[in-house]
Amino acid sequence: MPAGNRKLVMLKARSLAFGFPGRTVGRDVAFGLAAGEVMCVLGPNGGGKTTLFRTLLGLLPRQAGSIELNGEALESLARTRIARLAGYVPQGHAAYFAYTVLEFVLMGRTSHLGVYAVPGRQDREVAERVLESLNISHLAARPVTEISGGERQLALVGRALAQEPSLLVLDEPTSGLDYGNQVRVLERISRLAESGIAVLFSSHDPDHAFLCAQQVLLLAEGRALALGPPADVINAQTLERLYGVSVRVLAVEGGGHTCLPALRP
Amino acid sequence: MNSRGLAYAVAAGVLLGLTVLAFNVGRFPISPGDLWGVVTGDASARVQSVVLQVRGPRVMAAIVVGAALAAAGSAYQGMFRNPLVSPDILGVSTGAALGAAAAIFFTVDTLVVQLSAFAGGLAAVGLVYWVGSRLRRHDPLLALVLTGVVIGTLLGSIIALLKYLADPYNKLPAITYWLLGSLASVAPHDLAAAAVLALLGLAPMLLLRWRINVLALPDDEARSLGVDTTKLRTLVIAAATLMTAAAVAISGIIGWVGLLIPHAARLVVGPDFGRLLPLSMLLGAAFLLAVDTLSRTLSSIEVPPGVLTALIGTPFFLWLFALARRSW
Numbered sequence: 074m075p076a077g078n079r080k081l082v083m084l085k086a087r088s089l090a091f092g093f094p095g096r097t098v099g100r101d102v103a104f105g106l107a108a109g110e111v112m113c114v115l116g117p118n119g120g121g122k123t124t125l126f127r128t129l130l131g132l133l134p135r136q137a138g139s140i141e142l143n144g145e146a147l148e149s150l151a152r153t154r155i156a157r158l159a160g161y162v163p164q165g166h167a168a169y170f171a172y173t174v175l176e177f178v179l180m181g182r183t184s185h186l187g188v189y190a191v192p193g194r195q196d197r198e199v200a201e202r203v204l205e206s207l208n209i210s211h212l213a214a215r216p217v218t219e220i221s222g223g224e225r226q227l228a229l230v231g232r233a234l235a236q237e238p239s240l241l242v243l244d245e246p247t248s249g250l251d252y253g254n255q256v257r258v259l260e261r262i263s264r265l266a267e268s269g270i271a272v273l274f275s276s277h278d279p280d281h282a283f284l285c286a287q288q289v290l291l292l293a294e295g296r297a298l299a300l301g302p303p304a305d306v307i308n309a310q311t312l313e314r315l316y317g318v319s320v321r322v323l324a325v326e327g328g329g330h331t332c333l334p335a336l337r338p
Numbered sequence: 339m340n341s342r343g344l345a346y347a348v349a350a351g352v353l354l355g356l357t358v359l360a361f362n363v364g365r366f367p368i369s370p371g372d373l374w375g376v377v378t379g380d381a382s383a384r385v386q387s388v389v390l391q392v393r394g395p396r397v398m399a400a401i402v403v404g405a406a407l408a409a410a411g412s413a414y415q416g417m418f419r420n421p422l423v424s425p426d427i428l429g430v431s432t433g434a435a436l437g438a439a440a441a442i443f444f445t446v447d448t449l450v451v452q453l454s455a456f457a458g459g460l461a462a463v464g465l466v467y468w469v470g471s472r473l474r475r476h477d478p479l480l481a482l483v484l485t486g487v488v489i490g491t492l493l494g495s496i497i498a499l500l501k502y503l504a505d506p507y508n509k510l511p512a513i514t515y516w517l518l519g520s521l522a523s524v525a526p527h528d529l530a531a532a533a534v535l536a537l538l539g540l541a542p543m544l545l546l547r548w549r550i551n552v553l554a555l556p557d558d559e560a561r562s563l564g565v566d567t568t569k570l571r572t573l574v575i576a577a578a579t580l581m582t583a584a585a586v587a588i589s590g591i592i593g594w595v596g597l598l599i600p601h602a603a604r605l606v607v608g609p610d611f612g613r614l615l616p617l618s619m620l621l622g623a624a625f626l627l628a629v630d631t632l633s634r635t636l637s638s639i640e641v642p643p644g645v646l647t648a649l650i651g652t653p654f655f656l657w658l659f660a661l662a663r664r665s666w
Contacts, residue, residue, distance in 0.1 A: 094475075132558050132561055132562060153564040155562075155564070156562060156563050157564070160562075161558075161559070163558060163562075167556065169419040169420070169421075170416065170421075170604075171604075172551070172554075176608075176610055180551060180563055183548070183552050183563045183565060184564030186548065188545075189545040190548065232563075
């Protein structure tokens with residue numbers, strides 16, 4: 074994505090407050106996410122990351138502020154319209170029934186279908202293309218109940234991509250994955266952004282923000298502690314405030330940063 | 339033909355064979371030739387009357403009730419994301435039973451009993467749905483199931499009270515008989531009414547077959563895929579309830595079909611609702627027809643089919659469960 078281009082803002086939040094009836098989880102969150110950009114949300118357990126994502130997707134009513142998706146007020150958009158704009162990869166999926174991976178990914182096509190329609194050849198082609206792009210074509214006929222956690226995570230990503238969204242929201246996409254698969258998911262995120270998709274994801278590892286995000290939002294006790302490019306925002310002070318542990322942020326030779334926690338004796 | 343097509347063909351063939359067999363056994367056997375005679379109009383008046391007035395309605399009732407219960411069970415199991423759910427989960431059978439028991443208590447008219455059973459089934463689910471959707475602080479599915487269980491128990495105790503108060507010489511046996519289920523006295527016009535109502539319930543299930551799959555996902559996921567889960571769930575509950583209430587109104591309580599048959603069908607064709615529904619219906623029809631035929635031929639007194647389904651269903655279910663390597 075060439076710098077200086079006026080990019081389309083896919084997702085915009087202004088003085089957003091979110092939570093559950095009778096309990097506010099977070100407030101005063103504001104950010105804009107442009108097409109082709111990756112934003113990483115960091116924060117401790119229970120910091121409100123999932124609640125924020127659910128609110129941004131209209132799955133939970135917001136308590137104050139405004140959300141714009143693709144320049145339109147979120148509340149003015151019908152469910153099917155939101156589903157065509159934004160794909161959601163939730164944190165893990167409990168598979169109840171033995172749908173095949175292909176059927177599972179095809180469910181991502183639902184918002185493109187008429188109410189009474191079943192997926193047709195074109196939908197099948199989209200699903201097969203998505204499986205191929207994720208290198209999981211070989212899983213197409215396997216039941217989702219019988220594949221590994223990492224493979225299921227990829228199937229979830231595939232289902233969201235089958236929505237052909239302009240925005241992808243991934244809730245801790247690397248949780249429960251081995252090191253190699255974590256790196257692969259981050260690579261995938263970078264590549265999706267290069268293709269013009271806006272990506273919002275949460276993680277427990279600040280290095281993930283350094284590796285593939287242009288923006289990082291630090292979320293602690295329901296408030297935005299900081300928002301900006303990872304190199305500006307992630308430092309010893311903010312990480313100490315965020316997680317209550319001391320961490321050194323080291324510049325790496327050849328570019329980039331990495332976090333090194335200091336263990337207390 | 340692929341393996342799925344083969345499964346449908348085998349199930350349809352078994353159902354057809356069982357239908358011919360069901361006519362052929364009993365106190366007045368109707369041979370396949372006689373059956374053909376009825377179709378062409380060459381049969382004797384006696385054969386005509388047995389086929390059209392007695393055995394025909396009973397055979398058709400077994401097919402309609404079996405198919406309806408299996409269809410409703412398939413929809414409910416997917417929607418509640420639980421393979422151990424039966425169509426009774428929201429109290430349709432208990433409501434119908436209470437309706438029937440109350441009607442038997444006060445009248446002798448079969449039509450009133452059937453209508454009351456039908457209305458009782460719808461009313462019970464309506465009540466459960468109304469209460470369940472008011473418990474907003476909880477997961478909507480959990481609220482529904484829990485409400486269904488407690489209201490079902492409440493209705494059950496009212497049935498027990500009615501049985502306790504009923505005249506033990508004529509009313510109590512009639513109530514007990516109804517609760518055990520029977521297809522012995524289904525009249526052609528009752529059957530036609532039930533079949534029309536069941537088809538009305540089937541239509542939305544067929545039309546929405548793809549979306550019903552998405553309803554089997556966690557609520558957040560289904561909504562993020564563009565499905566209005568509350569609306570769709572309400573519609574599916576209404577459709578399944580209509581089918582079950584129509585079936586139970588003419589047959590009485592017949593368990594197991596709605597629980598067992600969707601399992602068996604899912605093992606063969608997988609969980610996709612568009613493929614599951616037709617096979618479930620074929621297998622449900624065949625199973626209940628086989629059970630009903632056994633129930634009227636095993637001994638000189640009829641074994642209630644509601645009892646036989648459990649006697650056959652329990653070992654079959656356990657065998658299936660032990661056999662199934664893959665999950666549902």
